[in-house]
Amino acid sequence: MRICALILIVLAAAPFLIRAQNSQTIDLSTHHTRKSFYVILAARGGSATGHAFVLWGIEDGVRHRSTLQAFGLYPDGRASCSALVRTVPGGILDEMKNHSFQAITQELIVRVDEVDFKRSRRVAREWDCRHQFSLGNRDCVEFLRAVGESLHLDMPRRALTRYTPQAYVRSLLENIPEPLPVLPVSAHSLNRLPAVSP
Numbered sequence: 546m547r548i549c550a551l552i553l554i555v556l557a558a559a560p561f562l563i564r565a566q567n568s569q570t571i572d573l574s575t576h577h578t579r580k581s582f583y584v585i586l587a588a589r590g591g592s593a594t595g596h597a598f599v600l601w602g603i604e605d606g607v608r609h610r611s612t613l614q615a616f617g618l619y620p621d622g623r624a625s626c627s628a629l630v631r632t633v634p635g636g637i638l639d640e641m642k643n644h645s646f647q648a649i650t651q652e653l654i655v656r657v658d659e660v661d662f663k664r665s666r667r668v669a670r671e672w673d674c675r676h677q678f679s680l681g682n683r684d685c686v687e688f689l690r691a692v693g694e695s696l697h698l699d700m701p702r703r704a705l706t707r708y709t710p711q712a713y714v715r716s717l718l719e720n721i722p723e724p725l726p727v728l729p730v731s732a733h734s735l736n737r738l739p740a741v742s743p
Contacts, residue, residue: 569718570654573661573696579607582662584655584696586689587615588714589648597689597710598640601666615640616669618688620678635678637669637688651714653721661696668695686713693717 574582585600598617605611621634640646657665668691677683686703689710693700700717701707707716 567651567715567718568654569652569721570656571721572656574656574658576658578659580605580659582657582659584657584662584665584692585652586655586693586714586717587646587649587652588711589645590650590711591645591648594709595650595711596645597685597714598645599665599669599689599692600640600646601662603662613641613646615646616673617645618672618678618683618685632677632679632683634676635683636676637673651711651718653714653718655696655698657696665692665695668692681708686710689714 581604583600583602583604585602586597587600588595588597596617598615600613600615602611602613616637617640619635619638621636669688672683672688672691675683681687681703686708690700690703690713699720701713701720703713707713
């Protein structure tokens with residue numbers, strides 16, 4: 546229910562928002578508190594390769610408010626062509642200002658605990674402090690991978706078939722394990738379990 550509320554907030558932010566073509570949700574949280582924390586690993590179209598970026602969302606169940614921030618790694622505008630062959634100046638940009646979140650085509654929504662949420666934000670700040678961009682080593686996909694690894698997700702390695710941002714996030718979604726079915730447990734079925742001696 547809360548995940549739906551966060552997604553609705555993103556949808557309400559822009560009536561012309563294009564829904565993600567491929568979206569999955571996993572819950573890694575172990576503590577349920579009055580606030581829910583989400584990290585969304587996303588890709589958008591709009592170019593031949595697309596762009597990968599990360600969204601951070603908090604839902605406050607008491608105040609009935611949600612906040613959403615989105616950041617991605619870019620080369621400095623003056624050096625973008627040079628990034629093909631060498632490391633250039635770069636940094637984290639606000640995806641809410643450049644409207645990338647409106648064109649999401651692939652997304653993995655991860656519900657996490659507050660400590661994991663904060664750790665993933667620290668990783669993003671560390672990447673921003675370096676002020677570097679290098680295609681294949683320090684680009685938007687590697688930024689997304691670093692944030693995913695900070696959440697202890699099994700992030701696939703980049704390969705020829707999953708090198709571009711959209712292809713990488715699509716591969717990530719394909720490798721998310723299916724959740725195990727939750728079987729109903731009744732008091733009657735518990736009474737039939739064999740006794741375990743200490």
